[in-house]
Amino acid sequence: MEIISIFGNLSFALSALSFLMQDMSRLRLIAIMSAVLGIFYIYNVTESPLWLVIFWLSSFLIINLWMLATEYIRNKSATFNTDEQDLFEALFPELSAFEFLQLLNAGSWQSIYRRERFIIDQK
Numbered sequence: 001m002e003i004i005s006i007f008g009n010l011s012f013a014l015s016a017l018s019f020l021m022q023d024m025s026r027l028r029l030i031a032i033m034s035a036v037l038g039i040f041y042i043y044n045v046t047e048s049p050l051w052l053v054i055f056w057l058s059s060f061l062i063i064n065l066w067m068l069a070t071e072y073i074r075n076k077s078a079t080f081n082t083d084e085q086d087l088f089e090a091l092f093p094e095l096s097a098f099e100f101l102q103l104l105n106a107g108s109w110q111s112i113y114r115r116e117r118f119i120i121d122q123k
Contacts, residue, residue, distance in 0.1 A: 011038035035061035
């Protein structure tokens with residue numbers, strides 16, 4: 001096996017691995033690594049680079065970089081008070097900070113007293 005084939009195989013293996021990711025940030029990071037290796041491979045595997053493939057791999061690379069940066073900035077901009085942070089960590093760890101902020105903005109905080117019913121059956 002030629003050395004250049006390692007880059008092609010790694011590119012496709014990372015692409016396959018990205019399909020197994022449930023976390024979108026990890027998926028995007030792996031897809032970015034796959035695209036970089038794929039571009040390197042496609043550029044070097046033939047005497048004349050396959051520009052159509054390089055164009056599309058570059059497009060996917062740019063899209064994933066953009067979305068990863070956007071997600072990072074949105075999550076960094078989400079700030080919580082102590083109660084909100086405790087609720088986020090205790091009950092919603094699977095959500096991103098931005099998703100939890102959207103959930104908070106859709107509802108409102110209310111205080112209830114001990115033994116007070118706050119869910120009422122409408123039957």
